[in-house]
Amino acid sequence: MNRSLADVGGAALIVSQFTLAAETKGNRPGFSTAAPPEEGKRLYETFSANVAALGIPVANGIFGADMRVELANDGPVTIWLDTASG
Template sequence: MRVILQRVAQASVKIEKKKISEIKSGFLLLVGFKDGDGQREIDYLAHKIANVRVFSDSDEKMNLNIKQAAGMVLSVSQFTLYAATRKGNRPSFTEAQAPELAEENYQRFNAALRAEGLKVSEGIFGANMQVELVNDGPVTIIYDTENN
């Protein structure tokens, strides 16, 4: 399982020019699953993301987690996180989890984030989305359960 976390001042998702989700300060999460990913990876990353301390405290040090900073999450599924690019010029996505299972895991991941006490907005799985964000910092962290 891979998640690209970006700390944002704001972020939104549009589909066909219609805004379907938006947040103010918090995290934009780009979420991808590969074959074999399941509840263990979901629970692990939900806990890590809920507790990562990347928001500034009163001394301007990154010392607060998203709950302490009253932030929100915008979670967007993105199978292209598992693009294989070593050969040729056209990425292969054979490592990405089958869509039916990936959609179930995406919903389970968002539920796990909510169980951690986070406010979560979502994109729509499998849709062609336009994602807008204002990266704050910038702070970008890559989580990969194979490299934890």
């Protein structure tokens, strides 16, 4: 946890996932807090470009596509970063 992707010679697979913005109150999830598709795509592409600019190899999913992604989570930690709450 003390080393970055650059430190370990890692790579990033960056896949958009608007469902992380789901509001889960009620019977069905809502996505009104997710960015509109055009803005989401711009943010996704900007983030990917910024990671690549750090010299980190980047592979991308297809924005808005139905994709099946498998991963092996190496480590016991998942951290939610809520930038809105400061």
